[in-house]
Amino acid sequence: MMLGLASMTAREIRAGLLAGEFSAIEIAREALERVEREDVRVRAFLEVSKKLALEAAARIDAAVAAGRILELGPLAGVPVAFKDNMNLVGTHTTCASKMLDGYASPYTATCVQRCLDAGCIPLGKLNMDEFAFGSSTESSAFGPTRNPWDLDRVPGGSSGGSAAAVAAGLSPLALGSDTGGSIRQPGSFCGVVAVKPTYGAVSRYGVVAFGSSLDQVGPLARTVEDAALALNVLAGHDERDCMSQDRRVDFTANLGEGVAGMRIGLVRSFMSAEGLSSEVRAKVEEAAAKLEAAGAKLEEVELPHVKAAMSAYYVLGPCEAYSNLSRFDAVRYGHRTPGCESLAEQYEASRAEGFGPEARRRIMLGCYLLSSGVYDRYYYRAQQIRTLITRDYAEAFGKVDCILAPVAPTTAFGIGEIGDPTEMYLADMFTTSINIAGNGGMSMPVGLGCESGLPVGVQLIAPAFRDENMLRVAAALEREYGAALVAPGFADERAGE
Amino acid sequence: MGPHLTEDDVRGIAEVARIGLTEDELARMTVDLNAIVGSLAGIFEYDLEGVSPTFHPIGGLVNVMREDAETPSFAQRQALSGAPHEQEGFFAVPSILGEDGDR
Numbered sequence: 001m002m003l004g005l006a007s008m009t010a011r012e013i014r015a016g017l018l019a020g021e022f023s024a025i026e027i028a029r030e031a032l033e034r035v036e037r038e039d040v041r042v043r044a045f046l047e048v049s050k051k052l053a054l055e056a057a058a059r060i061d062a063a064v065a066a067g068r069i070l071e072l073g074p075l076a077g078v079p080v081a082f083k084d085n086m087n088l089v090g091t092h093t094t095c096a097s098k099m100l101d102g103y104a105s106p107y108t109a110t111c112v113q114r115c116l117d118a119g120c121i122p123l124g125k126l127n128m129d130e131f132a133f134g135s136s137t138e139s140s141a142f143g144p145t146r147n148p149w150d151l152d153r154v155p156g157g158s159s160g161g162s163a164a165a166v167a168a169g170l171s172p173l174a175l176g177s178d179t180g181g182s183i184r185q186p187g188s189f190c191g192v193v194a195v196k197p198t199y200g201a202v203s204r205y206g207v208v209a210f211g212s213s214l215d216q217v218g219p220l221a222r223t224v225e226d227a228a229l230a231l232n233v234l235a236g237h238d239e240r241d242c243m244s245q246d247r248r249v250d251f252t253a254n255l256g257e258g259v260a261g262m263r264i265g266l267v268r269s270f271m272s273a274e275g276l277s278s279e280v281r282a283k284v285e286e287a288a289a290k291l292e293a294a295g296a297k298l299e300e301v302e303l304p305h306v307k308a309a310m311s312a313y314y315v316l317g318p319c320e321a322y323s324n325l326s327r328f329d330a331v332r333y334g335h336r337t338p339g340c341e342s343l344a345e346q347y348e349a350s351r352a353e354g355f356g357p358e359a360r361r362r363i364m365l366g367c368y369l370l371s372s373g374v375y376d377r378y379y380y381r382a383q384q385i386r387t388l389i390t391r392d393y394a395e396a397f398g399k400v401d402c403i404l405a406p407v408a409p410t411t412a413f414g415i416g417e418i419g420d421p422t423e424m425y426l427a428d429m430f431t432t433s434i435n436i437a438g439n440g441g442m443s444m445p446v447g448l449g450c451e452s453g454l455p456v457g458v459q460l461i462a463p464a465f466r467d468e469n470m471l472r473v474a475a476a477l478e479r480e481y482g483a484a485l486v487a488p489g490f491a492d493e494r495a496g497e
Numbered sequence: 498m499g500p501h502l503t504e505d506d507v508r509g510i511a512e513v514a515r516i517g518l519t520e521d522e523l524a525r526m527t528v529d530l531n532a533i534v535g536s537l538a539g540i541f542e543y544d545l546e547g548v549s550p551t552f553h554p555i556g557g558l559v560n561v562m563r564e565d566a567e568t569p570s571f572a573q574r575q576a577l578s579g580a581p582h583e584q585e586g587f588f589a590v591p592s593i594l595g596e597d598g599d600r
Contacts, residue, residue: 103579104578104579106571106575106576106578106579199553199554199555200554200555212553213552213553213554239563242561243553243555243558243561245555305543307539307542308539308540308542308543309539310536310539311536311537311538311539311540312539312540314533314536314537315537315540322514326515330581331580331581331588331590332576332579332580332588333579333580333581334579334581335581336581336582340591341591342591342592342593343590343591343592343593344515345517345591346590346591347515348511348515348516348517349517351514351515351516351517352516352517352518355516360516360518360526361526361529361530361533363514363516364507364510364511364514364516364526364530365530365533365534367510367513367514368502368506368510368530368534371510371513378537378540380550381540381541381545382540383550383551383552384545384548384549384550384551385540385543385545386550386551386552387548387549387550387551388543388545388548390551390554390556420532421529421532421533422532422533422536425536436554437554438553438554438555464554
């Protein structure tokens with residue numbers, strides 16, 4: 001019997017399991033079969049963790065059989081897949097890089113462990129831009145992932161595998177990481193709910209570091225409620241990530257409250273930005289009108305310094321990446337070029353071979369920007385800019401409860417369409433300032449663009465540690481637009497239909 | 498405005514960053530880095546006199562201490578499990594002393 005998992009939400013899967021409509025092993029088998037059958041078109045997965053999935057399912061079924069229903073966690077029986085920069089014992093963690101090809105996870109990341117403890121069925125590891133450097137998933141050393149809505153287009157990035165897996169109905173939930181837009185932009189391109197919580201809300205322990213003052217882990221799902229359920233599982237302090245904070249709330253609590261009386265901000269400089277496509281602008285305006293009709297009060301807010309965010313981000317990100325990626329020394333783990341005569345030669349050859357072009361560029365850029373004399377001109381100034389941008393957001397959130405903005409300037413572009421790195425960086429123009437300030441931000445699907453016919457997401461931005469604000473607005477938009485759809489060509493029929 | 502970096506600068510950076518580049522790659526990298534650095538001009542648009550820097554988004558958080566307690570950690574076997582080359586329970590590397598090695 002087919003369960004019709006593709007179109008089911010995480011909440012529905014768990015409810016069906018608890019009601020005895022199906023078993024966890026049936027869920028796991030169908031999910032694994034779907035991935036095997038459908039992912040040849042999308043290539044979202046780098047590794048399928050079949051054994052782990054079946055073992056987890058067997059544990060859940062044993063608990064159900066023993067009547068220990070109350071012990072089942074909030075994600076009991078829910079398939080979840082993980083971006084391949086997250087360690088999970090029993091899988092490899094490659095960051096889609098030749099540098100880590102074959103690297104076996106020696107421990108499990110806290111965010112992954114929390115999903116396992118909540119009873120999820122781990123489906124496997126998802127493709128990404130190499131070391132999360134990119135906006136298209138084309139820089140993966142193992143080949144690009146394709147956008148389920150149009151297989152000739154990119155899914156966005158760097159969490160492109162995560163967004164594509166959810167959009168193709170291969171997994172109701174996936175985890176991604178976001179340093180400058182890497183959860184939200186693929187969320188917009190693939191038409192799924194994609195949440196970057198406030199910096200510090202979720203532990204990064206066991207997630208391969210890119211920019212440590214910017215990185216944050218978050219969920220991708222097809223409904224706001226599923227994303228909120230996942231956040232409930234993920235959020236909280238972890239001693240092993242010293243930046244993680246204990247600021248948990250029930251993220252599902254106010255989803256039904258509506259937006260009446262909420263103050264929602266629009267950023268004039270975003271809406272008039274050069275490069276913003278008319279179809280994306282139209283969608284943001286349409287979403288604003290719907291929220292206003294639902295009782296929200298729209299206000300214009302100014303973020304006078306966000307113009308400098310892109311520049312500051314492309315200073316801070318590479319500097320931190322340069323520092324973080326110096327750990328790849330070809331000695332303790334990672335790719336090693338054989339036959340080198342000296343240690344220096346071995347470092348240089350192994351890192352040149354192991355890192356792809358974008359990783360090499362970012363490392364070199366960071367190394368330069370941190371060098372003596374250059375540091376003060378760029379890195380230090382970028383940190384001063386961070387002060388101003390943080391202040392801008394704090395002032396804006398004195399006036400509004402949530403900000404509505406574009407996620408990406410366009411809908412998904414074609415595979416191979418953007419070759420120039422600085423042009424690719426523009427994909428992040430509306431997302432990086434949020435990482436710099438640390439606020440929560442998410443992409444909420446609002447249907448298809450009128451020109452491209454491809455998914456468009458609007459960005460909702462919340463005050464620091466008030467991520468429930470943006471989820472509440474997202475839930476209101478979901479009621480207007482309907483829940484995100486599985487991409488055409490990937491939906492399966494419900495059992496019995 | 499002239500280029501920010503010359504090929505010689507980039508050669509020096511590659512050495513510090515420990516990334517071996519061929520002459521062709523060096524030329525390409527020089528073009529790319531100049532284009533990227535050129536695109537960073539936005540951070541010079543504001544007067545930053547007297548603005549203090551912010552190094553991370555959690556305001557006021559300075560040092561985070563935990564109790565200095567023993568906890569289980571990797572066994573030697575696990576720690577070595579990802580090593581490209583190990584020898585007698587150690588990470589093995591090419592000789593680091595002198596032209597002719599250390600023995």
